[in-house]
Amino acid sequence: MTSGGEHPGLTDLGRCPLPTIGVVRTGRTTTETTPVQSSLNEEELGVAEIDEQFREALAGRADFDYLWLITWLGCTGDPVPPPLTQVPFLLRPQRRSMGILATRGPRRPNPIGLSLVRLVRVDGTSISFQGVDMVDGTPLLDVKPYVARFDRPPGEPRSGWFDGVETPRSVTPEQLLGRGDAITGW
Amino acid sequence: MTSGGEHPGLTDLGRCPLPTIGVVRTGRTTTETTPVQSSLNEEELGVAEIDEQFREALAGRADFDYLWLITWLGCTGDPVPPPLTQVPFLLRPQRRSMGILATRGPRRPNPIGLSLVRLVRVDGTSISFQGVDMVDGTPLLDVKPYVARFDRPPGEPRSGWFDGVETPRSVTPEQLLGRGDAITGW
Numbered sequence: 001m002t003s004g005g006e007h008p009g010l011t012d013l014g015r016c017p018l019p020t021i022g023v024v025r026t027g028r029t030t031t032e033t034t035p036v037q038s039s040l041n042e043e044e045l046g047v048a049e050i051d052e053q054f055r056e057a058l059a060g061r062a063d064f065d066y067l068w069l070i071t072w073l074g075c076t077g078d079p080v081p082p083p084l085t086q087v088p089f090l091l092r093p094q095r096r097s098m099g100i101l102a103t104r105g106p107r108r109p110n111p112i113g114l115s116l117v118r119l120v121r122v123d124g125t126s127i128s129f130q131g132v133d134m135v136d137g138t139p140l141l142d143v144k145p146y147v148a149r150f151d152r153p154p155g156e157p158r159s160g161w162f163d164g165v166e167t168p169r170s171v172t173p174e175q176l177l178g179r180g181d182a183i184t185g186w
Numbered sequence: 187m188t189s190g191g192e193h194p195g196l197t198d199l200g201r202c203p204l205p206t207i208g209v210v211r212t213g214r215t216t217t218e219t220t221p222v223q224s225s226l227n228e229e230e231l232g233v234a235e236i237d238e239q240f241r242e243a244l245a246g247r248a249d250f251d252y253l254w255l256i257t258w259l260g261c262t263g264d265p266v267p268p269p270l271t272q273v274p275f276l277l278r279p280q281r282r283s284m285g286i287l288a289t290r291g292p293r294r295p296n297p298i299g300l301s302l303v304r305l306v307r308v309d310g311t312s313i314s315f316q317g318v319d320m321v322d323g324t325p326l327l328d329v330k331p332y333v334a335r336f337d338r339p340p341g342e343p344r345s346g347w348f349d350g351v352e353t354p355r356s357v358t359p360e361q362l363l364g365r366g367d368a369i370t371g372w
Contacts (some may be wrong), residue, residue, distance in 0.1 A: 016202065017204060018203060018296050019203065019295060019296065021295050021296070023289075025293045030345070031268055037334065037335075037336045038336075039336045039337070039339075040335075040336070043196055050287075054270060054287070054295065056270040056271055056285060057270040057271070057285040057286045057287040057288075057295070058285045058287050058288065059271055059283075059285030059288065059349060060283065060284035060285045060288035060289075060346065061282060061287065061288045061346070062199055062240075062345040062346060063345075063347070063349070064288070064345060064346040065342050065343035065344045065345075066339045066343050068298070068300065068324060070300070070334060084240060084242040085242055085243070085245055097243060097245075098246035099242060099245030099246045099247065100241040100243045100246045101207075101236075101240070101244050101315075101328075101329045101330075102241045102243075102244065102245065102246035102247045102250070102331055103246070104329070104331065104333065104336065109205060109207050109240065109243070109254070109328070110204050110205065110207070110328050112256055112298070112327060112328050113252065114208065114256070114300070114330060116337055116339060117337065117340070134354055141298060142294060142295070142296050142298050143287045144287075144290055144300060145288055145290065145345065145348070146339065146343060146345065146350045147290065147345045148343055148345050149225065149226075149340065149345065149353055150223045150224075150225045150226070150290065150302065150348075151225070151302055151337070151347065152250070152338055153225075153242040153252045153302060153304070153332065155249070156290045157250075157251035157252050157332060157333065157334055158249050158250060158251045159249075159251075159331065159332065159333045159334050159335065160246065160247070160248060160249040160250040161246060161249070162331070162335065162336075163249070167335055169225060177285045
């Protein structure tokens with residue numbers, strides 16, 4: 001295993017405190033210009049490059065339509081610790097703040113990312129997927145199969161403040177900033 | 187922030203390499219006697235005790251029906267690294283092994299747990315939930331709201347080998363072992 005900072009191309013992203021299993025390659029370079037959620041940007045292609053030493057761990061990967069990518073989002077050089085209340089990207093137009101544990105934002109006590117992506121193809125140790133919400137070079141901590149019986153609650157669960165906001169397709173933080181004005185907490 | 191090992195009662199579970207935001211309290215004491223998935227044990231109550239310093243981070247938590255608990259499952263003193271192919275709990279009866287990245291098992295390169303739980307009540311910094319699949323004292327790394335628009339793929343996605351196995355309610359690894367015989371890779 002290698003730490004995130006030792007991956008080629010990750011020098012600008014700083015170090016990850018956990019061993020990584022690979023790196024996510026996308027066409028996005030900054031958080032502000034990257035769609036806020038994979039499920040809102042469900043066509044854009046990315047590749048999870050798994051380290052060669054974990055090739056064997058991919059056995060049995062066939063016939064899953066979706067995966068969870070567990071990533072480390074804390075390598076942007078932000079000051080630590082992050083504010084406990086922040087204006088989430090999707091509430092920028094309203095300038096409403098929320099406790100960080102009631103958001104899906106990346107600046108968290110542990111900046112662990114959870115992205116639901118559609119599995120397109122596995123070529124050796126390269127997992128092609130659709131659903132990009134991470135910048136190129138994001139350290140990959142884990143890949144878990146999406147299992148409908150485990151991951152889909154019954155009925156139509158309420159999703160708190162998310163139920164009252166627009167979630168435009170492929171929207172980026174930068175675009176959401178344009179709808180509001182000065183932001184605190186970010 | 188405190189590391190997992192500094193939480194009262196966590197001395198037997200070893201240390202967590204990331205700062206924790208709290209600890210999960212359940213009535214389960216060993217992995218072998220703990221149900222394998224929260225969604226298969228959706229009535230049993232547990233409590234996520236958030237550290238007092240993160241109280242403010244819970245603001246806005248209302249009106250979410252489900253949460254993701256992101257936990258650290260690597261504090262059991264297992265040898266590192268885990269095998270890259272293992273017999274998942276649910277395949278013990280068949281003695282079939284899978285690549286660990288095609289399973290939801292706890293022994294992974296990064297033993298990060300992902301549990302979908304139903305939010306029952308928030309009392310101060312105590313989050314009561316239904317859906318126990320973790321032992322008492324499991325370090326809590328993050329809590330994320332379940333957001334149907336983000337976390338529910340369309341249609342009826344295929345879930346690989348999980349689609350071909352029984353998933354009895356509240357089943358534990360110990361019970362699954364009883365259906366098979368000697369196990370390798372665990």
